[in-house]
Amino acid sequence: MSAPLSSTRTRAALRTSARVSAEVLLVLVMTAVALWLLGRMWSVVWPLIVGLLLTTLTWPLTRHLRRRGWPPALAASAVTVLFLLVASGVVALIAVPVASQSGELGDGVVEGIERLREWASGPPLNIGDDQINGAFDSATTRFQDSVGSMVTTVVTGVSTVLDGVVTAVLALFLMFFMLKDGSRFLPWLARQLPGRLADDVPTVAARGWETLGEFVRSQAYVGFLDAVLIGLGLWIVGVPLVLPLAVLTFVSAFVPIVGALFAGFVAVLIALVSNGLTDALIVLAIIVVVQQLEGNVFQPMIQSRGLGLHAAVVLVAVTLGGNLAGIVGSLLAVPVAALIAVVWNYVREQLSEPRREPETDPAPDGAGAPA
Incomplete structure (x- = not known):
């Protein structure tokens, strides 16, 4: 038979839950206010x-x-x-x-x-x-x-x-x-902040800067892979304007979703008017395969390695950002997730206790002497 519940412990647990809930609610309200001001x-x-x-x-x-x-x-x-x-x-x-x-x-x-x-x-x-x-x-x-609505x-x-x-x-x-x-910003920021913030904020800002650099470089790598693979496919099929289409694919990789759709539409249209319907369908299949590889393999792997995020986190962040804020949300989802990870890792470093070295007993007399 189970022991009866302790009323003292139950009230303490309820008070703790209420306090934590109020703190979480306050954080959510402040986040909503910050997002409203940002908008x-x-x-x-x-x-x-x-x-x-x-x-x-x-x-x-x-x-x-x-x-x-x-x-x-x-x-x-x-x-x-x-x-x-x-x-x-x-x-x-x-x-x-x-x-x-x-x-x-x-x-x-x-x-x-x-x-x-x-x-x-x-x-x-x-x-x-x-x-x-x-x-x-x-x-x-x-x-x-519908001329009126079209004018609008x-x-x-x-x-x-x-x-x-x-x-x-x-x-x-x-x-x-x-x-x-830009190199003067962090020293100036350190002079303006009081106490410990003079060390914490510039450190987090420097790490965030490195993270943004990794994001831009990883996005360039992904665009380069897209341009090479799609350009090679267009060259094999025999579509004209291979080099401009490859460059367009690379540039459009920096604009999620719409960039890929626009570059793919242009490539399929040129293949249709130049080579016919069959080659246009082949080009469409090549673009769909490459874009699926980019979204589900290349981008999560490259960005997760450069930004220190798991590939699943990158994929979920892009999906969530697109659902919440459209194209801009998809563009900023990965760097925002990486910056949140930077802040979280720094806070965890500051709050974690230093590891204690295992204590070793002093060697007894004569233990280290040669036989």
């Missing part, structure tokens, strides 16, 4: 985040130049100009070949539409020209009826593009100032 200041925070990620990408070269004796302002200016030249070169590498073959691509689109019409007019669909014309007239009518959508799209341009310009200027004066 209100997002127009400033987002360029800062982009500039910080760009700084982690360009800081190794800047550090190399500064170690060679370059002044900070000159090194930051040179790296910023080089970054702009590389970005412009990437855009030119994608746009120039596409523009040079725009005529052939346009003819391919027209031919593809004609083939689609001929296929639809045959069995098993047997869609006649009258039905096609009727569908075209219906689509035209719907288009005319276009205006919203233009506003989004302008916001993107402003964000890019602000991020570029922030990157320059971070490259120029």
Whole structure:
């Protein structure tokens, strides 16, 4: 027969549970308030985040130049100009070949539409020209009826593009100032904080900086693998514009979900208008396989090794970030999870007790003497 419950211990356990629940609730409320403030200041925070990620990408070269004796302002200016030249070169590498073959691509689109019409007019669909014309007239009518909403959508799209341009310009200027004066930030921060915070916060910030650098480098590795595998597949199938499509795949790897969809759509479209439906389906299968390998194998393995996170944690973080905040959430999910891990590891280090060395009894007299 079991012993009766102790009323004293039960009340103590309830009081402890109530206190812990209240503390957890307070933490959740403060987190919600912080996220609300972050959302209100997002127009400033987002360029800062982009500039910080760009700084982690360009800081190794800047550090190399500064170690060679370059002044900070000159090194930051040179790296910023080089970054702009590389970005412009990437855009030119994608746009120039596409523009040079725009005529052939346009003819391919027209031919593809004609083939689609001929296929639809045959069995098993047997869609006649009258039905096609009727569908075209219906689509035209719907288009005319929805002009107002489309104008609103276009205006919203233009506003989004302008916001993107402003964000890019602000991020570029922030990157320059971070490259120029970023090394002074931690000493300045240590002087502003009182007591133990002067040691704890700069240490966590330095570890977080290293973690962000690992994230950007791992993302570049993943994009490089995508570009090589997809570019090799396009070359084997015989799709034109292999190099621009590979470069587009590499660049779009830094934008989760939408970047991969956009690069894959462009590759399949070019394969369709240039090589036909069969090769387009083959290209689609190649892209789907590579993207599945990236999302479920390459990205979790590479980022988990570089960021110190388990592959399952990376996969869950990307999924959760996408569900909570869409594209931006997917982009920031892994670095945020890594920064949380950095803070947690530091707190655990500070709260853990030092290991005690096992005590050894002194050797008895004569124990160490040779026989």
